Amino acid sequence: MVSITAAETTSRRVWRRFTGAQRTARFMVYLIIVAAIVAAAQTIEIIPEFLADAPEQIGDLLARMWPIDWRAYPTDVHSALSETIHIASLGTLLALMLALPVGLLAAHNLVPFTPLNLLARLILVSSRSVNSLVWALLFVGIFGPGALAGTLAIAFRSIGFVGKLFGEALEEAQPGPIEALAATGAPWRSVLTFGYWPQVKPAFWSIALFRFDINVRESAVLGLVGAGGIGMALDAALNLFQWERVALILVAILVVVIITEIVVTQIRKRML
Template structure:
């Protein structure tokens, strides 16, 4: 009671009226988006109902797996796939480092250069690796070169963006001390920024290589070299026993790459 007037009891509410309306609007937008997507995807009910039977039939065609086909074409294609991923990652890292440095506004305090660098990074990430592969196939022809460049140009945006963000998140203490001693840009990078971003740098390089191994496995479907070309040939010829051994090989490489990445991270980081 205050000044003789009884205050009404307060009731606790988890969300205010504005928050409730906002949540309702978000949920409604999500439902409408799903409904519109289902309408335009044009799902055919007959095909959907028949899918389990078709899957069983496909797996029956894949069995028994043609293991004898592995040493003929699969092994060499698999090695080429790993080479595409590795070389593409190395090229991407060398190209992404200067772009990432230009994108970091604390290392490069120039808005125009920051804008150009970020435009390059966004352009790289906005184009899918398959589209990059088709572009380089048109320029250099089908083969591993197109696949390697596609992996590299797709990875520049990923690696450069994270390098730039890691540099921007560095502590300013050691940087200011180096600047006060008259250190050059190179000294700032080597002794100020690099020790702080080193764990993040190696982590993202290993992660990107892991991703590129997966992506390079499918680039061959458009003619960019690697095991994807072998898979595409076997599927076009309806050689499902060979398709099975190729899929098993791709799965094994992905698992092996994950194990390698885990062990390397433990030793480097």
């Protein structure tokens, strides 16, 4: 007869971190992921000849891009590049102006009226779920090709981002200073400027800088659908197979993106 001692029972006890239901849920997710990958890999249309040809084509591409056509910079690329930066900064400014009221309406501690909160949320969600290229298409349809469409596209895409984060910052504001101000009988404008604003100011500028950084990257692409900026120069160079010029434009975009990131990081370090 084998008698099981207490020590043996403890050593045989299996420690489990998750309950059975939790493990089932995780297993289901893994199963769905694997099924999705297998289904996607089997049904996607990939032409094997194209894949086999790829290294040669990449070599050809790089050979065509060299030497980079630096001389085109002052004549064609510079103005397009500065237009891109203008689109990004004007778009960000416009977005900040439009997002402030929407963000205020979305904060339920500031506007304790649920229908208005929901309306603001709806505006923010619809702004975010439309890609900036799609916004650009719509504005090109309305205003015609050019930087105006690009600026508005950047602005409308950014409203959701800025408004959402600004609204969340407002909701996290401490009620103490606000109640103190309200107790003195301060009008709502004073409560806003002296109660809320000092508390959300760092968050606001941080969001604005972060969005500007993103917008510089995005505004470089908008030209592909005709919304102005360096993307239009890129599109023209691509259509004419001027690969040396394409290389120049790519280098220009890369430099601007990296400089923007460095500047934004530095400003944020100084300010916050």
